[in-house]
Amino acid sequence: MPPRPRRSPPAARPNPFATIAKVMGGLFLAGVLTLGIAVMVALASLPGFDELMRSPNGQSVELRGADGTRLVTLGPSYGQWLNFNAIPKPMVDAMVSVEDRRFFAHPGIDPWGMARAGVAVVRAGGAKVQGASTITQQLARNIFLTSNKDYGRKIREIVLALAIERKFTKQAILELYLNRVYFGGGAYGVDAASRKFFGHSARTLSLEEASVIAGLVKAPSRYAPSADPARAKQRARIVIATMADTGAILPGEASAANLDGLRFAAQAPQSGVRYFTDWALGEVEGLTDETVEPLLVTTTLDPKGQQAAEAAMRAETPKGAQGALVALARDGAVRAMVGGRDYVASNYNRAVVARRQPGSSWKLFVYLAALEDGLTPDDRVVDEPVTFEGWSPRNNSRGNAGEVSVTQAFALSINTVAAALGNRVGFDTVADVARRFGITTPIDRRPAMVLGTSEATVLEMTAAYAAIANNGAEVRPYAVTRIATASGRVLYEREAATPRVLVAPYVAANMTKLLQAAVETGTGRAAQIGRPLAGKTGTTSSNKDGWFLGFTPELTTGVWMGRDDAKAVPGLQGGRAPARAFAAYMARAVGGTPPSPLTTEVDTGGGFGLEPDDQVYGIDPGTEELTAGDGGEVPPATVEPDPPRLDEQFLDEQVGAPELR
Template identity: 80%
Template structure:
């Protein structure tokens, strides 16, 4: 019996047909999105095209802001800003120059529409394989758009605008016009914009006569102007140029024979004008300008705190005393933080790394400032007696520099002679966390190791911060914040910034600062810092790290505080480097000239507790970690009063006033015998 039509079963829909339909839908949606994207891109390019300036206007609109930096006396220290050479029409640009730039920066320049899809795909694949961004794909046209119209911020929005502008530029100008604009506007380092400025800076002649080797050097600068600059590293510049020539041969711009004939041994770079060490200071100062004014167009006149004569003396002192193979740094500032001199290294041209501000090094015994401040603040007096003897703290057994112990000494003598065991005892007594908190209070921002050995300066610090900490002692315990700029004005005379007097925070009680000054003065007069003497009242401290890797001297007169550091950038040992030798001598050489023309004045080593102008319960105080004031207390939590009599060290039965040794020549001869300066 035949089945009825209704009883027939419809075949089930095929899974493959369903998936195919879904796939087709996705393709259609994707194609629609691409079309919408292309339409949006076209509209964006059209808008950009309509707003692009003409070629003549682009020629007349160099970018960049000039800044004139002056010293405290009005002397011009440096004038910074863009340098433009002669504008060279495309026909006047050597073929080797344009070929070198196209080969190394944008090989498909003459065939792409402003962006290079092949280059983008290759860069994306390379970056995907490496797991991070290692390669870019900006065309010459994109670089031109960025240099003329945009910033260098690496954001997706900026990159998208760059691509739109590049496509618009390609619609408006010919390839030769784009290349002419690019070669006359791109930055080559050292303030030089355009190939003519770069040629004159690095080779001393016009870009119209560039040789193949010279053109390759200039083309190689675009990737990293500072890294490949001939003025910084001639060998690296030549190596980069050799890579450029090999790329030119590979792209067919030159013949293999021309590439092999390139001779870099005869290539000569123009002598660069000596870059005074003042650039370390001006670089540091200019980094602060953006925080003080948002003016980015008008030329600026920046007045600073630097003393040009003192700066010259500081550079001479570092150059004369720094050991061979080592670097040196110096910072000098007044009691309100005005930086009068700054040396960040021996040669700014060879290395613009500012060791006075950026380098983090172990301060050695100069760190004992914070150990003794914590002790003095806790109630210990300069005349208190402690025994220099072997000591072990949590498994750590510090040794003195000469390997000997001399028995009972006063706190003043222990500091003057930089006795490590006494510093360890004091640190254990007040608490290593307390020492770290004092260092933080005085402006040390780097990580601080809170294990026992920290009392000997094992935590890194910068010279600028350490100098400011010593300056706070000279400032009777009030905070000192280093500053460089006193005034910023435009070339037209409009004042954008003028520094107002600051009210500093009080870090320690004045009598604690006075007692600390007494210890620092003893270190210079009778202890490890005797080489720093300049014939007037002076306070200071030496610092030497293990294996003679770092040498420090930090000290002050009532007028000026100066810090000196010496060592190698790779932190290797420097034979004979000790804080009491070369750093102390450099300190003395600079300070003798910096304050030599003024009448000597006494250091503040005595402050009567009744003259502090505070209520009785506030006579001894400090700042808590949260910034609030708090009275200093002893180990039981009792508020400490200044004590006129010697206070024996805790746990020291021998610490009796009558047992104190006399600080005479015999004592010093015994204490310092075979002991290197610290």
């Protein structure tokens, strides 16, 4: 028989695990190759060390008061660049121990740390519970990447970290990191952090101080000494324990560390002054186009006066209400600014942004229009019931005093007289004057506008009163006197401006006489400070707003109080809390200077106090209209004797004014 054909052995069945292993191996090799190529490309494009030293993360701006006192530093703050050998060893050891203990062993990424972090994520159900970024990865992120947390950024971070490790030495990487990492409070780099929190260069950092700074990187806002000193020290204890665990210091050194005796540098108070500095920054932006070099900005603010203003507003502003204050020097320099009770709670600046009804403080424009029309302080007017276009104003006394002088009518803020004067000169004319004096908000041109139903800002109203103190010349508020770079290059130096004339000096002098009477014998007597002073109160209907605006020859100050929601504040009247706050601030602000007389008389010489080249400027009134409301003033119960201008007995009998408390 022929031999039987041999049957081929059955084909071996493929091993799925081997296939998977080959695929995975291939993918791994491809990934390694791709990563290697990416690292080489990144390496070729990396800037040199010198360029990285010169490229800041942003621009810092330091604002100083008129006396050179630092008010606030905004944006990133960079200290002196320290080379690696100048950085104290405790600082280097603390940072490596707490942020990347295998720094000197890994190639830029820490596989063990990444694996540990991955296991922690799985155990936490997908939530990230610990980080795995090395110091090199953090440096790559800080310099080249954004803070977006996604896988794409993480891959780029790894590529850059591997490239950085191949381009620079470990010491160079640490030097870059320690001079660039963010430590909170706007401080970038160990020197800036040391100066901010300890008041000295990082060259002399102790173990205790270094442990505090190293502990900030994890959560700068949480562990900053300026925010919570106790928490900062507790975090530093963890850093020191970690240093002992890694062998960076001996256990005896760790136990000998005295964190309880550590003292932090005093931080400049920023809450109240930030209303001003925020406003001043807007001016800085319009004065220079420098966006890289750190800026040193000298402002007009008087730091001691600012403290007095904040204290006065805290003491006098009614509970549940807000307050704002602006003080202007004769040339418009802002000496103090309060924008609210608490900047941290609300950075809304009520001094420059909020628009509120000024009440009877608006009568400044009514009487200015009348004085320009030929009225004099000694002229006689009649306080009697009047009606204009269906509107009948009433006095808070609910009565009428009959014939009084213009000075008396203004001092007592008699509403019917103001309405009659507005009708006499024309309500459009009053609006014209307000526009001329810098009111930019819409102006109601109906009769009730004479009582301050149109809205204005505290800054605008204060500047208008300041123009009267400046003999009728315009006062434009400003905050910045000088801008220079940190290297000393001067970018801006303010030059004295030539103000335009808003009203003739004789008109301003007569207006000052009326304003002085309001303080000496009228509704503003609570504002007296024992020296020549002029001013006017303002109270809106239902006590929603209280104002006092006034001036000495040196300084003009405006105060407003009220609620943000415009609800009534019981007992709020311009002649009470606002006038008292004005007096408390002004007494401190001008108290150290000899009193100067107010300008209430001008020798016109037939020219009404104008120089030959002077011109009184007007502004087109526009056509804005608002719904008119009601405004008023509470006159005082008694009037101090001033026979030439005011008959106390006569006014008490005729007006029957209630007592002010």
